[in-house]
Amino acid sequence: MWQLHNRRAFWDTSAGQQILTLDLIFRKISDAQRIFVGRAAQRGVELSCPPDCGACCHGFMPDVLPVEADYIAFFLLINQNNPGDGPEGHFSLLSPSTPASPSPCPFYAADRPGANCRIYEARPLICRLFGFSGTKTKNGGTAYRLCRHMPTPRGFPGRSPTQEALQRAIGTLPPLMSDFSIGILAIDPSRASERKPLVEALPPALARISATLHYCPEEPNAA
Numbered sequence: 699m700w701q702l703h704n705r706r707a708f709w710d711t712s713a714g715q716q717i718l719t720l721d722l723i724f725r726k727i728s729d730a731q732r733i734f735v736g737r738a739a740q741r742g743v744e745l746s747c748p749p750d751c752g753a754c755c756h757g758f759m760p761d762v763l764p765v766e767a768d769y770i771a772f773f774l775l776i777n778q779n780n781p782g783d784g785p786e787g788h789f790s791l792l793s794p795s796t797p798a799s800p801s802p803c804p805f806y807a808a809d810r811p812g813a814n815c816r817i818y819e820a821r822p823l824i825c826r827l828f829g830f831s832g833t834k835t836k837n838g839g840t841a842y843r844l845c846r847h848m849p850t851p852r853g854f855p856g857r858s859p860t861q862e863a864l865q866r867a868i869g870t871l872p873p874l875m876s877d878f879s880i881g882i883l884a885i886d887p888s889r890a891s892e893r894k895p896l897v898e899a900l901p902p903a904l905a906r907i908s909a910t911l912h913y914c915p916e917e918p919n920a921a
C-alpha cells in the first residue's frame with residue numbers, strides 16, 4: 699500500500715520516514731495478533747470478532763498522535779479516486795453532521811456491515827488493539843480483558859484471564875498495547891504531548907502531508 703515508487707522523494711522527508719516507521723510498528727502488531735490467534739486456533743480456541751460487529755466504533759472517537767494522523771492523511775490522499783478529492787474533500791468528511799457517520803468517529807460507516815471502518819488499513823493504534831491486547835496496570839502488572847462485545851470463546855480462560863492462565867490455555871500472550879504505544883511515542887518525542895481526538899488532529903495532518911506531497915512530484919520514469 700505504501701510503496702509509492704513514483705514518489706520516492708516523499709520517503710526521504712521527515713514525514714515520509716515517520717510514516718514508514720509507524721507502518722513497521724503496525725505490521726508488528728498484525729504479526730503479534732496473527733500469532734496469538736493462530737496459536738489459539740491450534741488449541742481449538744476460536745478468537746474472532748462477532749460477524750459484522752463494529753460495536754467498538756459506536757460512539758467512539760479515537761485519540762491519535764500527530765504521526766498517526768499523518769498516516770491516515772497519507773492514506774486518504776493517495777487513495778483519493780476523484781479529481782475533486784483534495785484535502786478539502788476530506789475536511790468535509792470530518793463534519794459531525796455527515797449523514798453516513800452517525801457516530802463521533804467520522805470514518806465509521808454503519809451501513810457497511812463487516813467493513814465499517816473506511817480507513818481500516820490506516821486506523822490508529824487504539825483501533826488495532828481492541829479485542830486481543832493486554833494493558834499495563836497502575837501497579838506494574840498486566841491486565842487482559844476480552845472485548846465486552848465478544849462472547850467468551852470455548853476454551854478461553856475467562857473474560858479477564860491472568861497472564862499465567864492465558865499462557866497455559868493458549869501457549870502465548872496477546873500484544874501489549876503499552877509496548878506499541880511507547881514505540882509510537884518515540885517516533886517523534888517532540889510531539890508526544892499532542893495527542894488529540896482524530897477529528898481535531900486530521901485537518902492539520904491533511905494540510906501537512908498534502909503540502910509535502912506537493913513538493914515531492916511524481917517521477918514519470920520511475921520503476
Ligand code: SF4
Pocket residue numbers: 754755758759760803804805806807814815816817818821822825
Ligand atoms: S478509525 Fe475506524 S476502527 Fe477506529 S473508531 Fe473510527 S471507524 Fe472505528
